[in-house]
Amino acid sequence: MSAGYDPYAFEPFAVTVDLAVFTVRGGALHVLLIRRGQEPYAGAWALPGGFVLPRESAETAARRELAEETGLPEALVAALHLEQLRTYSEPDRDPRMRVVSVAFTALVPDLPEPAVEGGGDAAHARWMPVGEVSALAFDHALILADARERVGSKLEYSCLATAFCPPEFTLGELQAVYETIWDTALDRPNFRRKVLATPGFVEAVPGAARLTGGRGKPAALYRPGPATTLHPPLLRPSEGTTR
Amino acid sequence: MSAGYDPYAFEPFAVTVDLAVFTVRGGALHVLLIRRGQEPYAGAWALPGGFVLPRESAETAARRELAEETGLPEALVAALHLEQLRTYSEPDRDPRMRVVSVAFTALVPDLPEPAVEGGGDAAHARWMPVGEVSALAFDHALILADARERVGSKLEYSCLATAFCPPEFTLGELQAVYETIWDTALDRPNFRRKVLATPGFVEAVPGAARLTGGRGKPAALYRPGPATTLHPPLLRPSEGTTR
DNA sequence: CCAAAAGTGTTGACAATACACCCATGA
């Protein structure tokens, strides 16, 4: 904070937001992408995002862009847990001008299919399995890789996994989230005990039950609890040598 | 990315960096502050930082400002591990204009006293115990609180604690870092075993030893190892109910 | 010899894993 007061003294920076929005569907982690309509990178896939307006915070801009560019329901976008990933500021990351971008991650439950491919600006938004994503516009491949890494490790020591689930979910669904993102199998009885032993991770919905696979015993339903961090953490197996 | 190409189309944003640089000295966590020489907030303490130049990344700017504003040795600043904390973008956080600031944290060993209070721009830089910090310029109190929180939890699952130590350190010194930041006492034998059992956390310096308190057995010296994350984590006691 | 700090050993409580088993439901 040593330079002057004239806002036009410098070559201006633009500030944008980019969003890595994940969901779990059909046993695979998916990310929300849009197809760019204009140059640069016209026709390429990109993370949703856009410019921060003069009177907006980055988080406000992120919610606005998400609602505008994708067909996600308003209520969901408003309630969404957005987490700052990091800010990307390499001088040449955008060929047009100097653009600094604040990246966010968000986790949403598996939505009914048509929600996102609908009309308007959302015409070119779709869920894509992260394994099938190839080239992306700008440095979005880097942002996506960072976000994926963050999400994986966040599951170990936070309660975020519930964000991938519908408002009421079964422990089997929660376990499937972990298994999908970590790509490992977990022991069901032990998973169940760990989750229930962590105060505030989930709370039971009294009396409720739901059938999951058409067959089998109906599973009890749970809601996300008030906790945000997991003590002790739920470590993914065989990351270290021991344990 | 839906708006135009004219860099001057919007009210310009300025992009700055702010740094929360911590050290442990005399059993207390200290943060590096500078006293502001100009308005706004002239005379107030603030985190070091400044404007990102047109051809710089945020991280480059952070290193440059740190070297300029504080008396920290060039070599240390160049080698420093900088970690992005988050970006602060509330519209009115700077009264002069729209300023978006990328905040970083850094951890440095306890330096010989005069290093920082020296001449030049550094005349007004000093280490201050975090407990004694009261009001700060801008939203720097918020940034500092976020940074302090982050550093505390980072110690649990990363090897960052060694960054607070000199290049070669004793396990007693490393333990003191944890005890200071978490404000808890740790059992020495158990701490020692956990650290040594984590591959890549520290590596022994063969044959070296140093006296710490003037009396007592000289302690073996260790260097930081190649690992960056701790598996299993080194949890602070009594954070959760169990464990 | 005493105090102080580093370092080692041991034990008992607790937690986690692996796996056997029972329950409820649809076909």
Added chain:
DNA sequence: TCATGGGTGTATTGTCAACACTTTTGG
């Protein structure tokens, strides 16, 4: 009644905290 998924019990195995003990130095 069988297949499928939910849920419980339990024994073995390992881990960790607590603390007694030994070692090496300075005064």
